[in-house]
Amino acid sequence: MSITTRNNVQVHGTGPTTLVLAHGFGCNQNMWHYLLPLFADRYRMVTFDLVGSGNSDSAAYSRAKYGTLQGYADDLLEVIEACCDRPCIYVGHSVSAMIGLVAGIHAPQHFSAQVMVGPSPCYINDGAYIGGFSRTDIDELLDAMASNYLAWSSSMAPTLMGVANGPDLGGELTTSLSNSDPAMARHFAEVTFRSDHRADLPRSTIPTLILQSTQDPVVPLAVGDYLREHIAGSILAVIENVGHYPHMSAPVESAAAMSAFLRQHAL
Amino acid sequence: MTVPLISATEVVERAPCGLLAAGPDGVIVRINATMCGWLGMQPEDLVGKKFLTELFTVGTRVFFQTHCLPMLQVQGSVAEIQVDVPHHDGTRIPMLMNMVRQQIDGRCHDEVAFFITKERRSYERELVQARKTAEAALDARRDADSKLLEMNAALSQADRRKDEFLATLAHELRNPLAPIRNVIELLKLQLPPTEQATRPLAVLERQVGHLRHLVDDLLDISRITLGQVALRTERVLLAATMQAAADDTRPLAVAAGHRLHLALPDADITLDADPTRLMQVILNLLNNAVKYTPPGGDIWLGACFEDGQAVITVRDTGIGMPQQSLSTIFHMFSQLTPALERSQGGLGIGLALVRGLVELHGGSISAASEGVGKGSRFEVRLPAHTSATVAPQPAAPLVLPVAQRRILVVDDNVDVTDTMTMLLETVGHHTAFAHNGADALSTAARYRPHIVILDIGLPDQNGYEVARQLRLREEGATVFLVAATGWGQDADRERARVAGFDLHMTKPIDFGKLQAAIASLP
Numbered sequence: 176m177s178i179t180t181r182n183n184v185q186v187h188g189t190g191p192t193t194l195v196l197a198h199g200f201g202c203n204q205n206m207w208h209y210l211l212p213l214f215a216d217r218y219r220m221v222t223f224d225l226v227g228s229g230n231s232d233s234a235a236y237s238r239a240k241y242g243t244l245q246g247y248a249d250d251l252l253e254v255i256e257a258c259c260d261r262p263c264i265y266v267g268h269s270v271s272a273m274i275g276l277v278a279g280i281h282a283p284q285h286f287s288a289q290v291m292v293g294p295s296p297c298y299i300n301d302g303a304y305i306g307g308f309s310r311t312d313i314d315e316l317l318d319a320m321a322s323n324y325l326a327w328s329s330s331m332a333p334t335l336m337g338v339a340n341g342p343d344l345g346g347e348l349t350t351s352l353s354n355s356d357p358a359m360a361r362h363f364a365e366v367t368f369r370s371d372h373r374a375d376l377p378r379s380t381i382p383t384l385i386l387q388s389t390q391d392p393v394v395p396l397a398v399g400d401y402l403r404e405h406i407a408g409s410i411l412a413v414i415e416n417v418g419h420y421p422h423m424s425a426p427v428e429s430a431a432a433m434s435a436f437l438r439q440h441a442l
Numbered sequence: 443m444t445v446p447l448i449s450a451t452e453v454v455e456r457a458p459c460g461l462l463a464a465g466p467d468g469v470i471v472r473i474n475a476t477m478c479g480w481l482g483m484q485p486e487d488l489v490g491k492k493f494l495t496e497l498f499t500v501g502t503r504v505f506f507q508t509h510c511l512p513m514l515q516v517q518g519s520v521a522e523i524q525v526d527v528p529h530h531d532g533t534r535i536p537m538l539m540n541m542v543r544q545q546i547d548g549r550c551h552d553e554v555a556f557f558i559t560k561e562r563r564s565y566e567r568e569l570v571q572a573r574k575t576a577e578a579a580l581d582a583r584r585d586a587d588s589k590l591l592e593m594n595a596a597l598s599q600a601d602r603r604k605d606e607f608l609a610t611l612a613h614e615l616r617n618p619l620a621p622i623r624n625v626i627e628l629l630k631l632q633l634p635p636t637e638q639a640t641r642p643l644a645v646l647e648r649q650v651g652h653l654r655h656l657v658d659d660l661l662d663i664s665r666i667t668l669g670q671v672a673l674r675t676e677r678v679l680l681a682a683t684m685q686a687a688a689d690d691t692r693p694l695a696v697a698a699g700h701r702l703h704l705a706l707p708d709a710d711i712t713l714d715a716d717p718t719r720l721m722q723v724i725l726n727l728l729n730n731a732v733k734y735t736p737p738g739g740d741i742w743l744g745a746c747f748e749d750g751q752a753v754i755t756v757r758d759t760g761i762g763m764p765q766q767s768l769s770t771i772f773h774m775f776s777q778l779t780p781a782l783e784r785s786q787g788g789l790g791i792g793l794a795l796v797r798g799l800v801e802l803h804g805g806s807i808s809a810a811s812e813g814v815g816k817g818s819r820f821e822v823r824l825p826a827h828t829s830a831t832v833a834p835q836p837a838a839p840l841v842l843p844v845a846q847r848r849i850l851v852v853d854d855n856v857d858v859t860d861t862m863t864m865l866l867e868t869v870g871h872h873t874a875f876a877h878n879g880a881d882a883l884s885t886a887a888r889y890r891p892h893i894v895i896l897d898i899g900l901p902d903q904n905g906y907e908v909a910r911q912l913r914l915r916e917e918g919a920t921v922f923l924v925a926a927t928g929w930g931q932d933a934d935r936e937r938a939r940v941a942g943f944d945l946h947m948t949k950p951i952d953f954g955k956l957q958a959a960i961a962s963l964p
Contacts, residue, residue: 199508200508201505201508201509201512202508202509202512205516206512206516208516238581269508308500308504312500312501313501314501315499315500315501315526316500316501316502316504316505317501318501318570319499319501319502319504319505319524319525319526320501320505321570321573321574322524322563322566322567322570323505323509323523323524392495392503392504392507393504393507393508417467417468418507418511419507419508419511420511420512420515423512423515423516424511424515
């Protein structure tokens, strides 16, 4: 099983520098659909599915390996080694921002910069730290996921109920957006929402852009400030957006913030 | 009959499902009476005031954000999403939600339908719970399995360390035995042949002999376990080996007041076996019988041919064994358990070694006893042939009066060189000694020995290297080279031969054999 098959690696656009984009929890690489065209003329872009999501090879899944974000970080480094002959610009959404953080601490030579979209180092409130959720909230969330994953494939299938304007993506893409394996997705949810990478933040040495939405129901604004304070040399950009997916609901604004950051670092 | 006219608005308001619409910013713009009733709230508390997501519990809200919204944007609708919606009084109502995103004037509006699913949810909760329990059990099982594997690995590791420890221990125990035996041989030659002098010496010799056997057995069994024993197989006539074993045991049996009965097989049974090891097997069984039979007993050694196998039996009228011991007596340390009424102690090495040797030969061994005090019967089965003719065993060389030789003894153990040179001088040879390789070479150049007895484990260089260098020199070309090693493995023998040794002997050197070898030199 090659790395590119295992992680369903796809390459888009052309350019001297490569962006490696990793999707967040509950989704797959198709979520980059709106952002890709905005960079395609300047950058080569590598998108892939985390193992257990999208069209990755589910046979590669193991509860032991993916019991912490380290397993995903190891995969990410393999994807980068397989696809890039120079340091890349890494763009990670949500949990993948922390996966990139772990990978970047381990092998900083592979990264020239990283963009964290809607990141959170810890979702659970802890003393003065505001993660946004209590432990009970997270338990309830995992419970909500568990009951939904029971009938996941049918509930998330693209039943088009007389949508006036039709879906934005073709049928093939929408199908693959929802085909996570329920058991793996549930495990991933536990690993994601119970993770705490606050102690890793000061160990990052890579130029970092923290991209936050003004109203992200998953990550409170205070988390952005916390990240900026704890990651040396990081920049925080807050864009006007409601939701956890600024690159989907506000792709132009997201791309503008990213471009400004990349220009600043001459990338 | 007139049908009452019901307005579309009324249908929507009283529909058997909750309906609402949210604007582009996610704020509720319409909500029907059914939904308001379910929530225990008035429309004016909600419309224009609350976000759709504010109707959900925290967990549902995150699920909605991470899973439903991207789907909604990409495919325009989601269906059958399970959500928890709190009533105004705080109770949670499980609902199923369908949602469609409509574009109106280029802006997104979401239309949502809710259905209460209390019954269905409780059933699904049971499913989820059952699944969780099953997964927890599976995880626990996996953990237990992996722990078991780890423990097994640790145990094998410990077992292997034990075997290596025993092998090293036996090897270390052998070293001091060499000078002790030499001194005994020396005293035998020097002391007057009076009862007073020879009796304590005989005790000493016998006990050192026992000790050596014990150490040899221990070394052998640990090597068998470590897979380090290679057989030097040849065609062996069973009757000859049995005769030799009986002859060897007879003095011991007679001393204990036993009668030893030997019944040689009628036909010529031959085995492909290592003759030394086969002898060791039979001797061990006979010695065991002598040891565990009260004075005045009977011991039988017999053999027959059965189904392509030689069946060798050793029977006695000894103390016998309880049934429960029969399966364990061939394990090492089995005699540490006080199972035998009259325990002779011991580590139980002998029988474990016998089994190891028999199995190396592709055979099997079993024990039988009718109980404590009723004697024992051991049966060894080995692959065999009948009626093949085998050349008669050459007679052991006799020890002849010897010509005087110059002998150089090289060993880093001063006690070994002291006692060996004394012994050799007592029987009429001339000797020199060295304690390392460099001294050995310079002494050889000066002393011009006929024979060099060379220890392999020297402090500066190994004996093989010394031998090679010696062979290249004028004084070493024709010298008779004897290698003395503590390990006595076949690989050592081969290495010794390649290095130019004429003879390989295992420490402690059997002085009788050494004398015979020296005597046979031209």
